[in-house]
Amino acid sequence: MRPGAEWAGLVAASFGLSWLFEAARLPAAMLLGPMVAGIAFGAAGARIRMPRPAFTAAQSIVGCLIAHSITGAIVASVVRDWPAMLLVVTTTIFFGGVVGWLLGRFGTLPGAVAAWGSSPGGASAMVAMADAAGADPRLVAIMQYVRVVCVVAVASVVARLMLPAAPASGMQAAAYPSGLLDDAGQVAATLAVAVAGAALGRWLRLPAGAILGPMMLGAVLHATGLVEMTIPAPLLTLAYAAIGWFVGLRFTKATLAVAWRALPEIIGGSLVLIALGAVSAWLLIQVRHTDPLTAFLATTPGGIDSVAIIAIGSDVDVGFVMALQAIRVLLVVLTGAPLARLIIRATGKR
DSSP: OOOHHHHHHHHHHHHHHHHHHTTTOTTHHHHHHHHHHOOOOOOOOOOOOOOOHHHHHHHHOOOOOHHHOOHHHHHHHHHHHHHHHHHHHHHHHHHHHHHHHHHHHSSSSSSSHHHHOOOOOOOOHHHHHHHHHTTTTHHHHHHHHHHOOOOHHHHHHHHHHTTTTTOOOOHHHHSSOOTTTTTTHHHHHHHHHHHHHHHHHHHTOOOOOHHHHHHHHHHHHHHTTSSOOOOOHHHHHHHHHHHHHHTTOOHHHHHHHHHHHHHHHHHHHHHHHHHHHHHHHHHHHHHHOOOOHHHHHHSSSOHHHHHHHHHHTTSSSSSHHHHHHHHHHHHHHHHHHHHHHHHHHHTTOO
16 A cells, blocks of 8 residues: 555544544543554554654653643642652552563563553653663553553442442543643643753753653643643644554564563553552551542552543542642653663563
8 A cells, every 4th residue: 555545544543443442431542542553554564654753742742741630739739648649659659660570570571661561650651761761662552551451440340339329420521631722822832831841851861851841841830820731632632643653553463473472461460550559549548548449549550541530430539639640650750761770670681
């Protein structure tokens, strides 16, 4: 097929799959659809590739999306409960490191892939940072998004068991945390933060600076109320699609074979990490006397947007849940590189 025909087929397949995933209420459907379609086209021998500048721009938008979750209320909650939050977040990150070491030491995955893939949160950022560090971003993406699906499935079941009559309202509203196209000034300010943050990340030579720069700059500006971060749903959809295509189109038949063989240990590692997250929830209940469902959703490892959907539809302290989730994502992204290097050395596998 010619490149134009390949792109047309990829776009049609991507948004068709995204629609199916949305109907099934799967997390990050607008990212999973393009990624699955990209995997299929890449394994079938498609020659098209996502240009890296477009991928970099998409990373910057994701950085702004993370920054959008940092509000004044979350900062106030962090200031008030920081000892308990720090204990729980560091425990969860430690558990992620333990799972990464076990998978890298005793499993079939390369040590670098196990280290980045087991990081408890910030899936898009971990894929980008793994690519910058020389790890295979395709296998890291599989590990991260398989865990996101497991987290959503387990969290949904737990929420329904604890609150069988919980309302389902607000689920779609939380899917895209911002966004009307007529907020031209806010959209322009957000795009300016994305550009300036990416330039800042490049200047500081940060790993995955296209995400970290906008995330840090945007978090400061958004939390202080200087900039109202607004990301229209169509723009966020394009950013998710670009990341999904960039990762998916790099798959080959050989990569899929490796991923298929490793799937049982990936799912097993995900379930172990979720269970260890429940231990962090127990610590939170003991230290802060938080209700069990709030504690479980606050400590579940990954999928901040998906956890927000479940939290809004349940009778929990949404502000506290999002505060803890956002802090964990920030610390996971900031500590990802040194922790991955430590796990790689500990496993002895490159």
